[in-house]
Amino acid sequence: MLYNGVAPDDHSFPSGIKACANMGRHDVGMSMHCRSVKSAMNVSVYVGSSLVDMYAKCGELGYARKLFDEMPERNVVSWSGMIYGYAQMGEDNEALGLFKRALEGGLSLNDFTFSSVIRVCGNSTLLELGRQMHNLCVKMNCDSSCFVGSSLISLYSKCGVVGNAYRVFDEVVDKNLGMWNAMLIACAQHGHSKKVFELFERMKSCRMKPNFITFLCVLYACSHAGLVKEGNFYFRLMKEYGIEPGYQHYASMVDLLGRAGKLQEAMKIIREMPIQPTESVWGALLTGCRLHGETELAAYAADRILELGSVSSGFHVLLSNAYAAVGRYEEAAKARKMLRDRGVKKETGLSWIEEGNRVHTFAAGERQHFRSKEIYEKLGELENEIERAGYIMDTSQVLRAVGNEEKSEAIRYHSERLAIAFALITFPPERPIRVMKNLRVCGDCHTAIKFMSKCTGRLIIVRDNKRFHHFSDGECSCGDYWNVFMKDELGVKIAQIAVPAAMALAADLLLL
Numbered sequence: 001m002l003y004n005g006v007a008p009d010d011h012s013f014p015s016g017i018k019a020c021a022n023m024g025r026h027d028v029g030m031s032m033h034c035r036s037v038k039s040a041m042n043v044s045v046y047v048g049s050s051l052v053d054m055y056a057k058c059g060e061l062g063y064a065r066k067l068f069d070e071m072p073e074r075n076v077v078s079w080s081g082m083i084y085g086y087a088q089m090g091e092d093n094e095a096l097g098l099f100k101r102a103l104e105g106g107l108s109l110n111d112f113t114f115s116s117v118i119r120v121c122g123n124s125t126l127l128e129l130g131r132q133m134h135n136l137c138v139k140m141n142c143d144s145s146c147f148v149g150s151s152l153i154s155l156y157s158k159c160g161v162v163g164n165a166y167r168v169f170d171e172v173v174d175k176n177l178g179m180w181n182a183m184l185i186a187c188a189q190h191g192h193s194k195k196v197f198e199l200f201e202r203m204k205s206c207r208m209k210p211n212f213i214t215f216l217c218v219l220y221a222c223s224h225a226g227l228v229k230e231g232n233f234y235f236r237l238m239k240e241y242g243i244e245p246g247y248q249h250y251a252s253m254v255d256l257l258g259r260a261g262k263l264q265e266a267m268k269i270i271r272e273m274p275i276q277p278t279e280s281v282w283g284a285l286l287t288g289c290r291l292h293g294e295t296e297l298a299a300y301a302a303d304r305i306l307e308l309g310s311v312s313s314g315f316h317v318l319l320s321n322a323y324a325a326v327g328r329y330e331e332a333a334k335a336r337k338m339l340r341d342r343g344v345k346k347e348t349g350l351s352w353i354e355e356g357n358r359v360h361t362f363a364a365g366e367r368q369h370f371r372s373k374e375i376y377e378k379l380g381e382l383e384n385e386i387e388r389a390g391y392i393m394d395t396s397q398v399l400r401a402v403g404n405e406e407k408s409e410a411i412r413y414h415s416e417r418l419a420i421a422f423a424l425i426t427f428p429p430e431r432p433i434r435v436m437k438n439l440r441v442c443g444d445c446h447t448a449i450k451f452m453s454k455c456t457g458r459l460i461i462v463r464d465n466k467r468f469h470h471f472s473d474g475e476c477s478c479g480d481y482w483n484v485f486m487k488d489e490l491g492v493k494i495a496q497i498a499v500p501a502a503m504a505l506a507a508d509l510l511l512l
């Protein structure tokens, strides 16, 4: 067009800019931006909105916001583009704040806007707010959109209400691949392995072609349930679909074989990998070796991890133990020292629980909450009860599993226990107790909560930074699988701790 001397207008600019957004090329987008300024096309609401949308999608939030603020007129594209940008970068406060402004201004919102805001709710595990958004979507006829559907599935799954996720999935008639994958991830997160296979079969009958993520979920499910035969089958099936396995798929396979004690087969997979094995692949082998007492191979895997250079936190202890088991004490000490030198982040263990439109946050051993006295009384009562039922406190676990994260003397008052006690004195008896936690649940709390679920007859759901634990009648849905170290290969980034400011905003929104 340009060579032929045809000046782009307010229709051609948005198309070109949109293409840049899709390709993630804000550099090309920026030259179109310049061009539009030269021809004064940038004042058009269509051109301006597409620019905001493009910068936001490319993660250039500063540019996006500047344009957004300076626009003489905004439309649904500029609003949802901006909200999407914030949501994607994890700027939850900004996303919710803008959404509130849009809602108050009576602007028409589309399914993209809702999808972004629901994602924010999911990331911050704001279940009540998310539910309100769901209601709004129904009112505004956006609930049959796949974008909204995928976000809702992920929201409900992250908040531990997987039943609702299934319902949303069934209600959307025209499902896209993103939605199928969202459902598969939800099933995998909650340990519903059988459901994963079922969905995979249903996908085939709907002529939906699985992708990279789909197979990751299926392999994860195989590994979780220890299904070697099925794992091999799906791993081979990937090739038939023309999908080249990534290191995550290899790690899942090695994990599966390693846990089943088929360490030579696991080694064979690693040897035949066309790509360089990563830390998580060797880590999976190491975990398998540890389970089956293969000390020599474990040390070999540990050597390979060290060769890769930087060692992620969490691996040091594993390495150290592997070396100690074969008598290589010097290296064992070195691995431990690496951990100390790195100054492992001492993140405070926090648990939080939603009650109405308030979120109550607890730290281990704290007494800040206005019902602290009752909470500690309840906890004492509960402790006696579970001890009578056979619970014995295990402090050794804490030191090994969480190190400095939470001090051992505070074990009886770990944050999740405070949150559960609070729920027990606050919630009606039939209401499930949902606790979110930013760190891993320690071994002792895991055992204690199993007993708590038995003694109180309550369903207790704890989401830690790795996965969900549904405690009921003395059992946990994770089947104690969490206990062995493994990197979360599903790539499901489970939420960061919700920002208190976002909470306040959320409470505001609920009142609208």
Ligand SMILES: [Zn+2]
Binding pocket: 411, 414, 441, 442, 443, 444, 445, 446
């Ligand atoms: Zn604990």
Ligand SMILES: [Zn+2]
Binding pocket: 446, 468, 469, 470, 476, 477, 478, 479, 480, 482
């Ligand atoms: Zn568990």
